[in-house]
Amino acid sequence: MPEELRALRERKRLSLNQLASKSGISIATLLEYEKGEREIPPLDLRRLAKTLYVNEWDINPRSSPPPPAPRQERPAGPPPPRERRPPEGPPRERPPQEKQPPKVAPARDTQIAHLLTLAARFNVDRAALEAEIGKPLDQLTQKEARLWNGRFMHRIAEEQPPRQAIDRKRAYLPEGVDRFEVAYLQAQQEAAAPLHFTLFNGQAFEGTMVGFGPYHITIREPGGDEITLNKLAIAYYRRAGGEG
Amino acid sequence: MSLGDELRYLRAFRGGDNLREVEEQVGLQPGALRTMEQRYRRVGEDDEVLAKVAAFYDVPLERLQFHRERYRKALSAVLQQAKESGAVACFELRTGETLSGRVQWWDLGAFGLEPQGGGPLIVVQRHAILDWPTAGKLPTCPPSA
Numbered sequence: 001m002p003e004e005l006r007a008l009r010e011r012k013r014l015s016l017n018q019l020a021s022k023s024g025i026s027i028a029t030l031l032e033y034e035k036g037e038r039e040i041p042p043l044d045l046r047r048l049a050k051t052l053y054v055n056e057w058d059i060n061p062r063s064s065p066p067p068p069a070p071r072q073e074r075p076a077g078p079p080p081p082r083e084r085r086p087p088e089g090p091p092r093e094r095p096p097q098e099k100q101p102p103k104v105a106p107a108r109d110t111q112i113a114h115l116l117t118l119a120a121r122f123n124v125d126r127a128a129l130e131a132e133i134g135k136p137l138d139q140l141t142q143k144e145a146r147l148w149n150g151r152f153m154h155r156i157a158e159e160q161p162p163r164q165a166i167d168r169k170r171a172y173l174p175e176g177v178d179r180f181e182v183a184y185l186q187a188q189q190e191a192a193a194p195l196h197f198t199l200f201n202g203q204a205f206e207g208t209m210v211g212f213g214p215y216h217i218t219i220r221e222p223g224g225d226e227i228t229l230n231k232l233a234i235a236y237y238r239r240a241g242g243e244g
Numbered sequence: 245m246s247l248g249d250e251l252r253y254l255r256a257f258r259g260g261d262n263l264r265e266v267e268e269q270v271g272l273q274p275g276a277l278r279t280m281e282q283r284y285r286r287v288g289e290d291d292e293v294l295a296k297v298a299a300f301y302d303v304p305l306e307r308l309q310f311h312r313e314r315y316r317k318a319l320s321a322v323l324q325q326a327k328e329s330g331a332v333a334c335f336e337l338r339t340g341e342t343l344s345g346r347v348q349w350w351d352l353g354a355f356g357l358e359p360q361g362g363g364p365l366i367v368v369q370r371h372a373i374l375d376w377p378t379a380g381k382l383p384t385c386p387p388s389a
Contacts, residue, residue, distance in 0.1 A: 178352040184367060200338055200372065214353075231353065232256055235339045235372035239364040 002060040005048065006034040012052050023051040036063040107145035112137050115145060118152035178214070185212045188239065195219065196240040199233050206240050245338060246319070247288050248281040249371035250311040254301040255281075270300045284316040314375065322376055323350040332360050335368065336375040343368060 003011075009019050016034075020027045025044055032038040040048065040061040049056040115137070119129045130136050133148060140148070188195060189209045197205045197219070207219035210226055217237075218228045245253070255261055267277045272293065280287045280297075288294045288308065298305040326333040326347040334344040335357075343366060348356040350370075357366045 178354070180349040180351040180356065181354040181367060184356065184365075198339065202339060231369060232252065232371065234369050235337055235341075236343070236366050236368040238366045241364075 002058055004034075004060050004063045005030075005040070006063060006066075008052055008054065008059060009034075014052075019048075019051060023047045034063055036065040105142045107137070107140040107142050111142065111145035111149060112140065115149050115152065118149060118156070121156065122152070185209065185217070194222075194240040195237050197229055197237040198235050199229070200235050201233075205229065245311055245371055245374050246314055246316045247308060247311040248283060248316070250308065251277070251281050251297070251301075253371070254303065258301070266300070270296050272296070284320075286312065286315045286317075288312045314373075316370070319370060319373060319376065320350070323347050323355050333357075334376075335373050337368070337372050338374045339372070 009016070014022070016027050016030055019025075020030055023030075023044075025047060029038070029044070033040050033044070040059065042056075045056050045059060045061055048059055052059070116126060116129070119125070124132070126137065133140070133144075189212070192208050194206055194208050197217075199205070205219060205221070205227060207221040207227070210218040210220050212218065215231050216228050217231065217234070218226055220226050255263075255266060263278050263281070264274065266272075267274055270277070276293070277297070291305070291309070294308050294312070295305050298308050322333075327350065330346055332344055332346055334342055336342050343357055343359070345357040345359040345366065348358050348365060350356070353371075354367050354369050357368055359366055
């Protein structure tokens with residue numbers, strides 16, 4: 001009996017976030033599936049089944065929409081009047097508030113200092129900077145100081161040469177990869193080159209490669225037989241005959 | 245061959261028992277044998293544990309101790325050194341053969357060896373290497389090799 005995605009997820013004690021990160025399906029999409037707004041397509045069904053350790057047919061691809069949230073029943077008729085607390089003592093009068101102009105924070109000392117440092121990189125001294133800004137630095141607001149700092153930073157960024165992509169070098173021991181052997185095997189497979197395998201027990205096999213995986217290599221012998229060799233049993237192999 | 249490769253080899257020869265089954269029969273903590281089989285660094289410090297494993301597989305303890313010193317990281321260092329220097333290196337295989345040549349590349353499971361006498365590149369499975377000189381020395385070939 002297929003189960004609904006939400007029920008299945010909850011049974012597996014996974015949050016939406018966890019299921020999304022494990023399955024590679026966005027939370028928004030998962031929510032649509034769970035609410036029954038969309039049917040789960042076969043590809044996502046496969047992903048979800050794999051993530052939840054169930055079969056694809058264990059998941060109902062079209063969830064039924066959730067029941068509406070229960071509402072508190074209110075008796076018919078106009079709403080009851082709210083109780084008002086009697087005022088305690090004479091009513092307070094609010095003093096009439098005058099609209100005050102918004103406060104403008106002056107620039108911080110650190111902003112000014114930073115601005116001067118940045119300007120100095122372009123040989124602009126305080127007087128020249130004030131002339132460029134159009135007012136003394138002491139009268140700058142925080143917002144203006146931020147703006148001018150940003151302008152100078154932008155100029156610095158423009159003048160700097162573009163950064164080279166960082167060439168990260170792995171530690172010199174690439175135990176985490178098997179790309180060299182894979183590349184070699186792929187090249188031999190594409191070239192349909194016959195390979196000669198020597199096993200631990202001294203047995204030898206020769207044939208063209210049909211396929212390979214992390215633990216096995218399958219070859220086709222000259223007679224047409226296919227043999228899968230366990231890599232654990234292989235001591236070494238090489239191209240039969242010619243160079244390579 | 246590292247201790248891990250040797251243990252995998254022995255387990256395969258016994259018919260490929262499940263790791264957990266072996267751990268239970270030997271009396272090891274769950275995961276202990278897995279660690280010994282899979283780690284790249286030196287493992288099997290505890291000779292008492294190693295003796296239990298040796299008894300289970302019916303092999304001498306010295307054999308496992310021999311492989312303990314030939315851990316995968318050590319072979320990696322030797323292969324890298326041989327590759328960088330371009331010198332001819334020798335490797336003793338479990339088959340009883342000795343292969344000599346220049347290391348062209350190496351990775352997780354194998355390395356490419358250009359044979360000293362010429363011929364096609366030989367892809368040697370790392371778990372097939374029985375021995376090589378340790379202590380940072382290159383596996384130099386004896387004159388006859």
